[in-house]
Amino acid sequence: xxxxxxxxxxxxxxxxxxxxxxxxxxxxxxxxxxxxxxxxxxxxxxxxxxxxxxxxxxxxxxxxxxxxxxxxxxxxxxxxxxxxxxxxxxxxxxxxxxxxxxxxxxxxxxxxxxxxxxxxxxxxxxxxxxxxxxxxxxxxxxxxxxxxxxxxxxxxxxxxxxxxxxxxxxxxxxxxxxxxxxxxxxxxxxxxxxxxxxxxxxxxxxxxxxxxxxxxxxxxxxxxxxxx
Numbered sequence: 632x633x634x635x636x637x638x639x640x641x642x643x644x645x646x647x648x649x650x651x652x653x654x655x656x657x658x659x660x661x662x663x664x665x666x667x668x669x670x671x672x673x674x675x676x677x678x679x680x681x682x683x684x685x686x687x688x689x690x691x692x693x694x695x696x697x698x699x700x701x702x703x704x705x706x707x708x709x710x711x712x713x714x715x716x717x718x719x720x721x722x723x724x725x726x727x728x729x730x731x732x733x734x735x736x737x738x739x740x741x742x743x744x745x746x747x748x749x750x751x752x753x754x755x756x757x758x759x760x761x762x763x764x765x766x767x768x769x770x771x772x773x774x775x776x777x778x779x780x781x782x783x784x785x786x787x788x789x790x791x792x793x794x795x796x797x798x799x800x801x802x803x804x805x806x807x808x809x810x811x812x813x814x815x816x817x818x819x820x821x822x823x824x825x826x827x828x829x830x831x832x833x834x835x836x837x838x839x840x841x842x843x844x845x846x847x848x849x850x851x852x853x854x855x856x857x858x859x
Contacts, residue, residue, distance in 0.1 A: 657751060657767060661774045664783065672750045672787045675795055686803065687795040692782040695809045698817035699797055700781060701853035706821045706846045708742040711781070712854045716743040716772040717765070744768050746784045777856030785809075790823055791831035818847040 668689035675685050704711050710718055718741050747767035752760055790800035798809040800820050822842040823830040830839050
């Protein structure tokens, strides 16, 4: 074997070791976070590294308004309580949209997939990242129950510049706790998730308000996860 061939072999081996080590670290964190509050994520870490302040306060499942949980499900992942982490119909629809557009613009992501991205990955769109996201999704669905997944998602989602989690969002926008959000407020916060930094300063945006109305109308159809 040539020196170049040996170099490539060693490089591939090193990459394999790094990949394995990363997933061992993820598994360890997921086991800890199964019962402990999550006060950091890749998105929060990136925000802090770039010099921004992060506002986030962890709250447990029962300290989040029912309307906020319902809004998240009907808006982000209507079959959340039934699937194993992947919405195959949504993935297929996203694939067709991406093929039609000639680029990766739609992801068809479930709440679990979004949580995997928020906790461990970046917002960069690529098929490699989606593959890694799928592995992490399987790990999360294996180690956590659905209530824990929904709790974590609502606690780390970005609701504005440096505003992470539904508790910080409720305090920032409505000066109240997440447990006291009403249907209108819950629908508005969840509607903001598609572009939180923009909607933070554009609360009257027509698209935002239209989505708020749609979410509120569908809220009653949400199937909340049962306790394990």
